[in-house]
Amino acid sequence: MSNLELKNLTITYGGAKALNGLSIEVKEGEFVALLGANGAGKTTSLRAISGLLKPTTGSIRFGGEDITKLSGYKRVALGIGHVPEGRQIFPDHTVDENLQLGSFIKRKSYKEVSQTLEEMFGLFPKLRERRKQMAGTLSGGEAQMLAIARSLMSRPRILMLDEPSLGLAPQMVLEMFRYLKKLHAEQGLTILLVEQQARLALQLASRAYILERGQVKIAGLAEDLIIDKRVAEAYLGTSH
Amino acid sequence: MDLQIWVEGLYIGSVYALIALSMTVVYQPTRIMNFAQGEGFVLGAAIGYQTIGVWHWPVWQAGAALILLAMAMGYVMERMVMLPVQLSGNRFAWIIATLAAALIFQSLFNLPYANVTFGYFEFFKTRANIFGAHIAMQKILVFTFMVFAAVFYDQLLKRTLWGRSIRAVAHNNDTSIILGIPTKLVIKVAFISGTVLIACAGFLAAPVIIVAPASGLFFTIQGFTAAIIGGVGSPKGAVAGGLMIGILDSVVRSSLGGTWGVFSTVMALALILVVRPNGFFGKRVVGR
Ligand SMILES: Nc1ncnc2c1ncn2[C@@H]1O[C@H](COP(=O)(O)OP(=O)(O)O)[C@@H](O)[C@H]1O
Ligand SMILES: [Mg+2]
Numbered sequence: 001m002s003n004l005e006l007k008n009l010t011i012t013y014g015g016a017k018a019l020n021g022l023s024i025e026v027k028e029g030e031f032v033a034l035l036g037a038n039g040a041g042k043t044t045s046l047r048a049i050s051g052l053l054k055p056t057t058g059s060i061r062f063g064g065e066d067i068t069k070l071s072g073y074k075r076v077a078l079g080i081g082h083v084p085e086g087r088q089i090f091p092d093h094t095v096d097e098n099l100q101l102g103s104f105i106k107r108k109s110y111k112e113v114s115q116t117l118e119e120m121f122g123l124f125p126k127l128r129e130r131r132k133q134m135a136g137t138l139s140g141g142e143a144q145m146l147a148i149a150r151s152l153m154s155r156p157r158i159l160m161l162d163e164p165s166l167g168l169a170p171q172m173v174l175e176m177f178r179y180l181k182k183l184h185a186e187q188g189l190t191i192l193l194v195e196q197q198a199r200l201a202l203q204l205a206s207r208a209y210i211l212e213r214g215q216v217k218i219a220g221l222a223e224d225l226i227i228d229k230r231v232a233e234a235y236l237g238t239s240h
Numbered sequence: 241m242d243l244q245i246w247v248e249g250l251y252i253g254s255v256y257a258l259i260a261l262s263m264t265v266v267y268q269p270t271r272i273m274n275f276a277q278g279e280g281f282v283l284g285a286a287i288g289y290q291t292i293g294v295w296h297w298p299v300w301q302a303g304a305a306l307i308l309l310a311m312a313m314g315y316v317m318e319r320m321v322m323l324p325v326q327l328s329g330n331r332f333a334w335i336i337a338t339l340a341a342a343l344i345f346q347s348l349f350n351l352p353y354a355n356v357t358f359g360y361f362e363f364f365k366t367r368a369n370i371f372g373a374h375i376a377m378q379k380i381l382v383f384t385f386m387v388f389a390a391v392f393y394d395q396l397l398k399r400t401l402w403g404r405s406i407r408a409v410a411h412n413n414d415t416s417i418i419l420g421i422p423t424k425l426v427i428k429v430a431f432i433s434g435t436v437l438i439a440c441a442g443f444l445a446a447p448v449i450i451v452a453p454a455s456g457l458f459f460t461i462q463g464f465t466a467a468i469i470g471g472v473g474s475p476k477g478a479v480a481g482g483l484m485i486g487i488l489d490s491v492v493r494s495s496l497g498g499t500w501g502v503f504s505t506v507m508a509l510a511l512i513l514v515v516r517p518n519g520f521f522g523k524r525v526v527g528r
Contacts, residue, residue, distance in 0.1 A: 076420030
């Protein structure tokens with residue numbers, strides 16, 4: 001089971017607390033949104049789950065294992081996929097090379113890699129056309145598709161996305177969210193989505209957490225939150 | 241002009257190219273120019289001198305000792321450089337860390353070998369005749385080794401997953417980690433293989449070049465100059481830059497005298513920095 005559980009997590013930069021006793025949970029097969037204003041601690045949460053930041057207190061469990069002290073690169077093999085803020089594709093690598101790096105942990109099983117690669121090209125046909133191109137030449141939308149496909153190449157059990165809509169045209173945003181919905185519905189992929197576009201995220205997700213100053217301020221079912229007055233005032237007003 | 245001078249230039253250039261290449265190996269994943277790299281060259285020469293020159297070991301046995309000790313040195317060097325860099329978070333920490341490492345190794349070499357130059361007999365006592373120019377087979381061996389090493393590393397970077405990972409780590413360490421790439425291992429391997437490469441160069445060249453315990457920084461500077469002229473981070477650039485300053489040095493030396501040799505390479509460096517700041521094969525320098 002791919003149960004992700006953060007308990008009482010505290011992370012500090014220098015002296016400032018970016019996470020202040022954060023506790024969230026994502027169950028196998030769920031689609032959970034992580035919302036909140038700029039600086040609330042969303043990116044910090046995902047980076048902690050990926051092992052890029054070490055918490056000062058608290059614990060992270062994944063699939064029944066305590067991974068709080070596990071090296072970041074080893075967490076990928078457990079099934080944690082992370083599409084970072086700003087996409088972070090490798091601009092001087094070709095599209096193919098980016099995808100190949102995504103399957104680094106599967107490098108010994110050649111067959112599985114080429115099968116996954118075909119799947120990705122089926123899902124994102126644009127990427128097939130651009131295979132030999134430097135990733136730096138892709139448009140924003142294509143780059144985001146590449147970032148998602150690259151992460152899926154490791155066949156994660158949970159996919160975490162950090163503001164994937166950032167900098168995309170509205171049309172592209174809708175297209176990308178359709179892909180996420182499809183991955184969730186058809187492949188049963190567990191998703192933890194960080195988004196500024198709260199209304200869209202709440203339409204996709206089944207549950208959501210709203211963070212404020214490194215803590216959960218509001219938690220609940222997406223369908224309840226989307227009509228919740230407090231949420232509407234603070235987070236939904238500007239998303240259109 | 242005398243062909244002999246050009247052939248000698250190509251040989252000394254291949255030594256500089258090897259040093260530049262080994263600096264490239266470390267630079268690729270770390271973006272660090274290791275000023276202690278030349279100490280590996282001295283290590284190789286010292287091992288050749290001690291095992292073959294003094295103890296009369298067979299070459300294969302000396303070679304085995306060379307590889308093991310060079311790996312150990314690469315491992316220690318990685319700790320000496322990367323620990324201060326990672327712990328301090330200061331973006332200039334690498335400069336002082338690599339210089340400190342260079343000076344520490346230099347003093348260690350000076351302990352047993354204070355007044356020694358690390359020459360010993362050449363593996364091949366024959367000379368080749370190239371269109372009338374005579375050159376020791378040992379020098380051709382060094383040149384050939386350089387060509388193989390450069391082609392090998394170039395292809396590794398371009399064609400293998402490990403090579404692509406090296407470039408990925410250089411571009412973004414965190415993104416590499418979240419793809420499952422063991423970035424710290426990639427960096428360790430770079431230091432170790434870079435040191436093995438340059439130690440082999442020192443081992444092979446010691447009979448036909450002057451290496452003393454304190455020569456490390458001189459060779460580092462020559463390799464550094466070659467790397468900058470060719471384009472930092474590029475294996476092709478390391479070769480081109482090395483051969484260029486080797487030939488320049490040799491030609492200027494023979495026509496104007498020894499002291500002008502180093503002067504001319506420094507002038508070439510200054511000129512390149514003005515005309516082509518990224519060197520001949522360098523990409524734009526990515527600021528971070
Ligand atoms: N590298 C950093 N150094 C110092 N403070 C940081 C750093 N990254 C984030 N912070 C601070 O941590 C808090 C949470 O940031 P972040 O997780 O990026 O928020 P979000 O992704 O929700 O916008 C903010 O107050 C931010 O200023
Ligand atoms: Mg953020």
